[in-house]
Amino acid sequence: MTSKRQMHLGAVPYGTGGPGSHTLWLDPEIPGDASVDIAWYVEMARLAERGRFDLVFIVDSQFITPNSPPHYLNRLEPLTLLSALATQTEHIGLVGTATTSFNSPFNLARRLGSLDLISGGRAGWNVVTTGDAGTAGNYGLDDHYDYETRYGRASEFIELAQALWDSYEDDAFVRDRTSGAFLDRGKQHRLDHDGKYFKVRGPLNLVRSAQGHPVIFQAGDSEQGRDLGASLGEGIFTHAADIGAGQAFCDDLKTRARAKFGRRPDQLVIMPGIKVVVGDTDQEAREIEAYNNDRDHTFDAALGEFGRPFGWHDFRQYDLDAPFPADVLAYGERSFYTRARAITQQAVENRWTLRETVESTRQFHRGEFVGSAQTVAAKLIEWWEARACDGFNIGIDHPSNFRRVVDEVVPILQERGAFRADYDSTTLRGHLGLPIPANRHTERREAVDEAV
Structure with missing residues (x-):
């Protein structure tokens, strides 16, 4: 390094x-x-x-x-x-x-x-x-x-994976043809993990890279x-x-x-x-940027994917020119909630319609x-x-x-x-x-x- x-x-x-x-x-x-x-x-x-x-x-x-x-x-x-x-x-x-x-x-x-x-x-x-x-x-x-469970699982999962990757010490496989010893058994380690979200015995049948x-x-x-x-x-x-x-x-x-x-x-x-x-x-680069922004992301496509942070809630059912329906934030509680909350807050603070809110997600911002x-x-x-x-x-x-x-x-x-x-x-x-x-x-x- x-x-x-x-x-x-x-x-x-x-x-x-x-x-x-x-x-x-x-x-x-x-x-x-x-x-x-x-x-x-x-x-x-x-x-x-x-x-x-x-x-x-x-x-x-x-x-x-x-x-x-x-x-x-x-x-x-x-x-x-x-x-x-x-x-x-x-x-x-x-x-x-x-x-x-x-x-x-x-x-x-x-x-x-x-x-x-x-x-x-x-x-x-x-x-x-x-x-x-x-x-x-x-x-x-x-x-x-829910969020707490998702991140609790993630933390335990990562630590568990790292422990599994250490199942063999780096010199565990002696592969000695003279003695006939393939593995130094003292350098293979069972995990016996019993945590809040996962229970894994181990060891992993794979050496480290x-x-x-x-x-x-x-x-x-x-x-x-x-x-x-x-x-x-x-x-x-x-x-x-x-x-x-x-x-x-x-x-x-x-x-x-x-x-x-x-x-x-x-x-x-x-x-x-x-x-x-x-x-x-x-x-020229700015012209390419503006052209691609318009070509690669139409309003109809933006409306279709707008519901993703809200658990893929279908926003096509609403009047585009009515005020943004702020109660839809509830659909994002177990989805991309941080993003859903930011969109909702911005729409409410600016008193945007649904159309204006969708447009804000595809609005041209100079990169x-x-x-x-x-x-x-x-x-x-x-x-x-x-x-x-x-x-x-x-x-x-x-x-x-x-x-x-x-x-x-x-x-x-x-x-x-x-x-x-x-x-x-x-x-x-x-x-x-x-x-x-x-x-x-x-x-x-x-x-x-x-x-x-």
Whole structure:
């Protein structure tokens, strides 16, 4: 690992179009089945790797309606997808989203550990508690977990997964053909976990990878989400409207990590998701931005997806020109409540109609990272130097635009000394400057030996 601070970059592919970009798939450069086309993902991952990006970040959800964005309607399961990408790339980190609300700890720890081994230590886990309330019905439950339960499960789940990844000490497999000893049995450790939400015997039938554990990413913005990120997160995926908001978020998370959980602030790598638009000139880039905003997100599509934070409540049943129905906030209590509350408060304070509220979600806001390659690079460096972030997760929307990021923006970052000229690590932890976690059993053994 290098001791010099450097910017981190992630690539987030949305295939045929995620929230806010329902009609992205109309771009002739994007295959109509891009979200299930492994060749398209390989092309994007290799492009990001050519740009020396730290990671590819795969988002996910497991509940859809006819109003869901095209990419959500038909997309590959993240860990299966990333295992395929692992064989087609050499350096780039591979981060996949998986929920703690609807997975078994042993099974998910094994799948993530397998990805970590297949990739040579490049795996990351984006921990989510699942905001789409309808997902419960796909797992045989009548109701979605409440916030307290979701985050309680998540905290125990992560700690349990990390304990399972330590089932074998790194030198447990002696594989000595002379003696016939395959395993040092004293270095295999059963877990016998019996907690509030989970009971797992263990051990996990899988060794640790070159990076010890997959990197834990987290993206919650509620108080519970921030505490989870500050206590156990290593990579933080967030959003910030401007440099001030980014600085405030970073300060809050890193202060929580140190003051509340006794962690070093540099153990958290904060990477807001951003949209980048590159043009030959700043004016041309702004024209492209305005054109794409209008083309990629129509009002009808915005109305259809508007209900997602409210548990996919159907807002088409209301009069668009009547006052916003504030009582719908109740539908968001077990969904994306933080977002639903913010929308409702804004609508009530401004006395907006439903139409005006929906329009506010697709209203054209001039982006921070829009302009010529020089302008975009300067803005990225400005945020990074101001410690509004440690890096960025850049959305891959129009492929031609992402190529310009790789071919034009990244070289400027490299020339300015803000970003690596080449990979100097083989693992995701190495890319992010994160330490390899010690095996807890080895650490305990060594502590006892020193005491004796």
